[in-house]
Amino acid sequence: MNKKVLVIGSGGREHALAWKLKDSPQVDKVYIAPGNAGTAIVGENVDINFTDGQKLLQFAKLKEIDLTVIGQEAASEAGVADLFRKNNLLIFGTSKEATRVESSKAFSKDFMKSESIPTAEYRNFDNPQEALDYIRSKIPPIVIKADGLAAGKGVVVAQSLTEAEEAIKSIMVQKTFGDAGNRIVVEDFLAGQEVSTHALSDGNTAVMFPASQDHKQIFDGDKGPNTGGMGAITPVPWVSSEQIQEVYQKIVSPTIKGLKSRGSEFVGCLYPGLMINGDEINVIEFNSRFGDPEAEVYMRLVDCDLYQLLENCAQGKLNKNDISWINGYAVSVVLASAGYPESSSKSDIITGIENAEKLSDIVIFHAGTKKEGNNFVTAGGRVLNVTAIGETLNQAIDKAYEAVDLIKFDGMQYRTDIGRRPQT
Ligand code: AMP
Ligand code: GLY
Numbered sequence: 001m002n003k004k005v006l007v008i009g010s011g012g013r014e015h016a017l018a019w020k021l022k023d024s025p026q027v028d029k030v031y032i033a034p035g036n037a038g039t040a041i042v043g044e045n046v047d048i049n050f051t052d053g054q055k056l057l058q059f060a061k062l063k064e065i066d067l068t069v070i071g072q073e074a075a076s077e078a079g080v081a082d083l084f085r086k087n088n089l090l091i092f093g094t095s096k097e098a099t100r101v102e103s104s105k106a107f108s109k110d111f112m113k114s115e116s117i118p119t120a121e122y123r124n125f126d127n128p129q130e131a132l133d134y135i136r137s138k139i140p141p142i143v144i145k146a147d148g149l150a151a152g153k154g155v156v157v158a159q160s161l162t163e164a165e166e167a168i169k170s171i172m173v174q175k176t177f178g179d180a181g182n183r184i185v186v187e188d189f190l191a192g193q194e195v196s197t198h199a200l201s202d203g204n205t206a207v208m209f210p211a212s213q214d215h216k217q218i219f220d221g222d223k224g225p226n227t228g229g230m231g232a233i234t235p236v237p238w239v240s241s242e243q244i245q246e247v248y249q250k251i252v253s254p255t256i257k258g259l260k261s262r263g264s265e266f267v268g269c270l271y272p273g274l275m276i277n278g279d280e281i282n283v284i285e286f287n288s289r290f291g292d293p294e295a296e297v298y299m300r301l302v303d304c305d306l307y308q309l310l311e312n313c314a315q316g317k318l319n320k321n322d323i324s325w326i327n328g329y330a331v332s333v334v335l336a337s338a339g340y341p342e343s344s345s346k347s348d349i350i351t352g353i354e355n356a357e358k359l360s361d362i363v364i365f366h367a368g369t370k371k372e373g374n375n376f377v378t379a380g381g382r383v384l385n386v387t388a389i390g391e392t393l394n395q396a397i398d399k400a401y402e403a404v405d406l407i408k409f410d411g412m413q414y415r416t417d418i419g420r421r422p423q424t
Contacts, residue, residue, distance in 0.1 A: 002028035003307060006060055007043075008050045008080065008093075009071030010034050012334075012367040012385040013292035016299035017071055017306075018042045019365065024307035031063065037376055038366025051078035060089055067092065067311050070268065073289045077103050077149065081267070092310040094288040097264035101255065101286040105154075105185045106147045108286050115258040117251050119283045122187040128172040131186055135164045141189040146171045148180030152228060157189065190284065192277030193421075195236055196294050197244065199252045199272075200309065202318035203265030206256050208248050210235035210301075210325065212294045213421070218341060220417045227341045228382055231333045231418030232293040234301060237393060238423045243281065247272065251283055267313055296365050296385045297330035328389055331396040333404050333418050335384045337368060338411020344380035347372070348410040353384070356403040361389050361396075364403070378409055393419055 003026045007018045015038040018030045022042050030043030033056060039045055048055045050072045060068055068084055070076055070093025077099050084091040100107045106124040113119075120143070125131035135142055144167040146154030154177050158164035171181035198209040212234035218224040251272050259266045271287040271294070290298070299306075303324045312318045338345035350369065353376060357364055364386055368379040386403050390396030397419045404414060
C-alpha cells in the first residue's frame with residue numbers, strides 16, 4: 001500500500017512520529033511541515049508554518065495526503081483540524097474547541113470540576129484585586145497560572161504571599177504574557193511526583209499508554225528554571241497498571257465523554273499531567289497533544305502499525321486492541337543549546353551523531369537542527385533527543401549516556417540524571 005502522511009510540527013516529537021509512521025508497511029511517503037534536519041532524513045520537509053491552515057490544506061489536497069497528524073499544539077489552536085475536517089480530509093488532532101482543555105486553564109479547571117475529575121482546589125479571576133484578596137485567605141505555597149498559552153512559562157509556584165502578589169501583578173497588570181494573562185487561575189499547591197499519562201481517542205473511546213516521566217528543570221536534581229523538557233522515561237516503574245486504569249476511569253473517560261456531550265469530540269492525544277502522592281492522583285493540567293520529550297520514548301516502544309492506529313482514531317474506529325508495546329524501557333536524553341532556556345545559541349556545528357547511531361538500540365531524534373553544507377548545526381533551543389531502549393531501565397539509561405558521550409557541540413547542555421530519580 002502507498003499511503004501518504006503529513007506531520008505538522010518541527011520538534012523531536014514530530015521527528016519521532018514521522019519515524020514511526022514511516023515504519024508502517026502501509027506508508028510510502030511522509031511529509032513534515034516545517035520539520036527539521038532530522039525529519040528530512042525520514043521524509044520530505046515542506047516549508048509551511050504549522051498555523052497556516054489554508055496552505056497546509058492546499059498542500060494536502062495537491063499531494064493527495066491520506067492522513068495528517070498534528071504534533072504541535074499551535075496548529076490545533078489555529079483551527080487546522082477543523083479546516084481539514086470541513087474539507088473531508090482525514091486528520092489526527094483536536095479541534096479548536098477540544099483544544100481548550102489545554103489552551104484555557106480556566107476552562108480546563110471549570111470542566112474538571114463539572115465532571116468531578118480530581119484536581120487541586122482553585123478559583124478563576126478576571127480582576128487582579130479580587131485575586132489579591134483571595135490569596136490572603138490562603139497558606140503558601142500557592143500556584144498562580146495565566147489562563148492562556150504562555151510557552152510553558154505562565155505558571156508560578158509562589159512560596160510566599162509576596163511572591164504570589166507579584167505574580168498576580170506581573171501576569172494581570174503588567175501583562176507579561178499579553179492577553180494570555182487577562183484571566184488567571186489561583187490553585188492550591190499539590191505535593192508529590194509528577195507523571196505524564198497519554199491516551200489516544202477517536203472521540204468516543206480511548207486507549208491508555210503506559211506512564212512516562214519528563215524532567216522539566218534544566219539542571220540535575222530538578223534544579224534551575226523550567227524548560228520544555230530535558231528528558232523522559234517510559235514506563236515509570238512505580239506506577240502500576242491499576243493506577244493507569246484509575247486514570248482512565250476517573251480522568252480520561254469522563255473527559256472524552258464530557259467534551260463529546262458539549263459538542264466538541266476529542267480526536268487526538270489527551271495528555272493529562274498528573275501529581276501522584278501515595279494513593280492520590282490529581283490532574284495538574286491537560287494537554288491536547290503528545291508530550292515532547294514523551295513522544296520520543298513512546299515511539300521507541302510502540303509495537304504496532306502507527307499509521308493504522310492514528311487512522312482508526314481519525315475515522316472514529318479506534319479499538320482497544322489496536323495498540324501493543326515492546327517489553328522493556330525507553331529513555332530520552334535531551335541535548336540543548338548554550339543559554340537554553342533563557343536564550344539559545346545557533347549555528348554551532350554538531351559532531352558524532354553518526355557514530356552514536358551506530359550503537360545498538362540508539363535512535364536520535366532531531367529538534368533544533370539545520371543542515372549547513374555537510375554539517376548538522378544547532379538551530380537553538382532543544383537540539384537533539386538521544387533515545388535508547390533496554391530490558392531494564394538502568395540498561396536503557398546507560399546506553400543513552402554512552403551515545404550522548406559521542407556527541408559534541410559548543411555549549412551543549414544536558415542532564416546526567418534522566419531516569420535516576422529515587423523510585424517511590
Ligand atoms: P502547568 O503548565 O500547569 O503544567 O504547570 C507547570 C508546572 O508547575 C508543573 O509541571 C508543575 O511542576 C507546577 N505546578 C502546576 N500546578 C501545580 C500545583 N497545583 N501544585 C504543584 N505544582 C504545580
Ligand atoms: N513534556 C512537556 C510537554 O510536552 O508539555
